[in-house]
Amino acid sequence: MLPFLFSVLALAPQDSAPLSEATEECLACHEVAHPGIAADWARSRHARTTPAQALALDPLERRMSADSVPEEMRDVAVGCFECHGLRPDAHPDNVEHFGYRINVVVTPEDCRTCHPVEVEQYANSKKANALPILEENALFSQLVETVTGVHGFAEDGSLVDLGSSDETKNTTCYACHGSRVEVVGHETRNLFGQEVEFPILSNWPNQGVGRINPDGSKGSCSACHARHGFSIEVARKPYTCAQCHLAPDVPAWEVYHESKHGNLFLSEQNDYDWDAVPWKVGVDFKAPTCATCHNALLTTPDGAVIAERTHDFGERLWVRIFGLPYTHPQPENGRTWELRNADGQPLPTSFSGEVATEGLIDAAEQDRREKQMKAICNQCHSSSWSDGHFARLDHAIEQTDRMVLTSTLLMQKAWERGLADPANPFDEPLERTWLAQWLFYANSIRYAAAMGGPDYASFKNGWYELSLGVKKLERALEDAGDD
Amino acid sequence: MLPFLFSVLALAPQDSAPLSEATEECLACHEVAHPGIAADWARSRHARTTPAQALALDPLERRMSADSVPEEMRDVAVGCFECHGLRPDAHPDNVEHFGYRINVVVTPEDCRTCHPVEVEQYANSKKANALPILEENALFSQLVETVTGVHGFAEDGSLVDLGSSDETKNTTCYACHGSRVEVVGHETRNLFGQEVEFPILSNWPNQGVGRINPDGSKGSCSACHARHGFSIEVARKPYTCAQCHLAPDVPAWEVYHESKHGNLFLSEQNDYDWDAVPWKVGVDFKAPTCATCHNALLTTPDGAVIAERTHDFGERLWVRIFGLPYTHPQPENGRTWELRNADGQPLPTSFSGEVATEGLIDAAEQDRREKQMKAICNQCHSSSWSDGHFARLDHAIEQTDRMVLTSTLLMQKAWERGLADPANPFDEPLERTWLAQWLFYANSIRYAAAMGGPDYASFKNGWYELSLGVKKLERALEDAGDD
């Protein structure tokens, strides 16, 4: 009955866990219909461990944060039905499927069954809120619409912006930020002679970090824990973060690649133990990856906790170097559209550089976080090294913020003189020169300073471009007769 | 006599195949003269298998497509002489060499001895025809000359284009597209006290996909199957395709790298079986590489064929997202210089967007190919997932084609108003603004949509640049007094 499944399971050297009856039935068809999924899952920890086994581990070694699971799940592998069969009443995407009630979209609220702490942390993060961060913020929303709008001609021959489509946003910004997935109808397909019903989902597929799911929950765990292996190895490797955290606006991957840490990772990654929980400094890995500093549970070789695991990825950070348009203390939670700067705009800083007075962490909390991060650095670096490193970051922040202020003052002059129309501050070439100053170049320099990738502070979207941008803005004013 | 050779062969854990007498004699010198080549070959399948052994395999497992080979080749390894000694009369580059007649340039027509199906497929592809695609098309040829021409000053002090050299083309466009290699003379070198004759080859070395060889054949198998290992592993890894398929015009590698597929490949590639034939979904590999979707023989875990092997790399594609200047159905064969658009230009589409009526595949064939591709996707994705994905690609195609049309209409206005001279549509800065719209930005967005790399649809040569380019063209017209 399941000849292929057993061949798939045979690939996993470890003992496999018993399957629930429901999951066996799922696999009977799906190992044939979608063998790639079945094989991926068959190699996963979910296929090889029961929750009961997972719960028996030492707390530091546990990957589950629940203290218990529903009785029927305790002693079977975490298979198809264990995830796709949860909370059917909460799922508008639930359908009757060969005798079972199945959800198409597994959401964080389902994962919460075994991983409640991670889900709770994540829910508070900017990642979980990444879609409303764009949609609910009038300025960011205008930026999205402006960049992705299709242009044509009006009847009078003038160029007009005909607006941006959902699909274009899904291919661009929302691919990372997440889309709004809703059940917008149903269709039937004939399978084995039966008419089988499926939900029609809007803005699907999507695996963005802030996806809004049919059940109303926010996030897609598979953004980082790719289906259906849900591998901690993959999530710990920087290639996962590099799906989204990319130049020119967020050049984390590029900076990491050229850093000493990146060099060591790329050169020696095969010597790491990517699967160990907890992750022991010096024993399991050498140079850090993104996950090391930003979210993993780290211990010393003899098991003392250096940093607790977190799935709120901004939680270890004190300053937000992603300028909007200036750097600022990290927001208290992921609902950044609720922030207001001194001018009432939905930004953490005003155009003149003033930091919002509410909604951002205070100096004491900043200090606590910086010390915590340095504790990680100091596993391999002396405190004079890490203090010097972060003093340099502070300086890069100060200097780039000043350059953004200079650029913004020049742009405001240009708006005042009619060289561009501030009604939409993002659409004209001169405005893009200004936009690139803070969104691309100042950010690049700060990421480069934070993670040690000097080229991104210099010639690659760094000071070279930042100083040129100031001169271009100045020249535009001069050409218009300014002096 | 052959102490080093045996040490080299000792590196290969598998049994080695017997060598022909001729190849033994080649190696006696060449293992000393070029030990890197000898060692590379010694590790290869060619060194470890005889054609007779290869022919005995199950058809799905065969890497040879010939049903038989010349008797003298059957039971020896595929060594130096077996490849460099074929068809001497057809090779203008053949020389007498220590008692043997040796060809310098092994060509697809030689490889045909064992791999006729692959050679035949390849011969029909755009790859095989990549050199005349540039040379025989007046517009593309003008683009090549314009981009690579050296500039100096005329006697009157005016700037002039002094033309492009063969060598510059060989370093740039023809390095990928292929050069024309001909015997243009002979020279002798003194080896071991003997005067030994060698052919002098034009435009050599070259390993471009469309190289025209001294024997008149087209293509270089070593473009992807690098000498002298001819490894299927190397050809299946995306680094091979990434030699040429690169941003800004063809950002396949960059998009793949940031895609989920690329993340999984980069993270888990060491777990794959890169050498298995056929390539079994879920068993031998997880996330696809370029080869998976575009050319490899794929089967399910239990051996059902999902896709047949092809060496015509466009054969599985329905729409050509590489716009010229707009997207269009894939051409029927690789001789794209024979296409004519509605205005008689050698392009698949006219500047106003009309698709050529002949030489492109029809809607039925497009439909067949799209279904075939989805069959590959569906090994790991539900049909609602893959349908949604390709609907989004269709939308990206439609929107980017509209943006290219808008840009082209603006450029035509600029030409009409004398802001640029259309005699050469590629040389002036404003024309480059237009060129980048379709050759770089529209293409990037489509590759990003096709393969799931959102940054290349957004900030990296994506909509950010595409919308900016439209505004720059508009601004140039405004500055010239247009309204």
Next chain:
Amino acid sequence: MLPFLFSVLALAPQDSAPLSEATEECLACHEVAHPGIAADWARSRHARTTPAQALALDPLERRMSADSVPEEMRDVAVGCFECHGLRPDAHPDNVEHFGYRINVVVTPEDCRTCHPVEVEQYANSKKANALPILEENALFSQLVETVTGVHGFAEDGSLVDLGSSDETKNTTCYACHGSRVEVVGHETRNLFGQEVEFPILSNWPNQGVGRINPDGSKGSCSACHARHGFSIEVARKPYTCAQCHLAPDVPAWEVYHESKHGNLFLSEQNDYDWDAVPWKVGVDFKAPTCATCHNALLTTPDGAVIAERTHDFGERLWVRIFGLPYTHPQPENGRTWELRNADGQPLPTSFSGEVATEGLIDAAEQDRREKQMKAICNQCHSSSWSDGHFARLDHAIEQTDRMVLTSTLLMQKAWERGLADPANPFDEPLERTWLAQWLFYANSIRYAAAMGGPDYASFKNGWYELSLGVKKLERALEDAGDD
């Protein structure tokens, strides 16, 4: 007493070497304070070999170039104290530390104890002199200041360059070139209830190749041999060189990545023996990395030396393709600020293209070096292949130098006509157009030609940009009324 240390050492499968008493005492605290460093070192060759064992090896297999070491170091591992305790009187950064005299910054002069030949070679290189190369050269220094200067407004509202800070230079140019590390004071920290003194170091941390150390020596071995593993594997992999040799000015990494050599390295690197000394062509590795061609000791499979090891990384090169602003013979030593062109500027070539008459290697030396490099190529390539390849590089050099001359003549015209102010030739947008011509595009094309990465000769900072730059300069002159 040392339970963790032993667990760390247990990670190394090889036998460990005996530790000196001093190093045991270091580790007693530091394995707890900085377990990452301790573990990294514990896996290193330094931890597993004594100098006496190293000296007993066959000369070709030795990694030490000293013939002897101080008696007390002979029979112990190269541990903490063996490096940090050397030459205390020569180290202004030396401090009393729990009964030992310890240096914070280990320098090449310390490494010289075991590796004198490497240190001597390095001292002569451009790398060792990378900081004065920027600081002592008025033009380069002006470029650094211009690019990294922060801009604000003078009292009259005009834009002014407020200068560049040391910290910004340390984050940008000096991160690779090296900073000047000096003891500028002392501080005490309370450790285990004791007040312990530490030096305060200026411009710290830094790992640039030309770092100037407190003891006056030049260079940081850890730039390439990262602390505290000092792994030859890491140094041989191209990721190390890719920390600094990056686009747009020095696109060695990017070009290598897209080259055939890069493809093979990326695809097959796990099959290499990265640790073998000497490095045997065909046996230990297949495609070369940076280290293969530029510095490693290479032999044939049977041990004949192809190229001697060098740590003067320009020593195998004949032409310097990094144009300043034109290509030129390699300088005789790393003190390039001493060069003078025909116009008395501190450049190897004049703005009109004349090559300096002193301080550069002569034609005979160039010829010797080119032949030496070809001897490496010919391990895997025929001489017609390598001759053709380098003839193409010569052509790329000639053509790009011509394009730089054309661009420079246009820029000089622009300066003469007052379109820009030559007092600072690097700050205005038009000057940046000229600067990019030689610093970015001409260089990219040459690197692409030298190492076989055609995209960087074409669309990626290649001829596409170079020909466009000429047209932009021409257009600027035309717009100003030139004809």
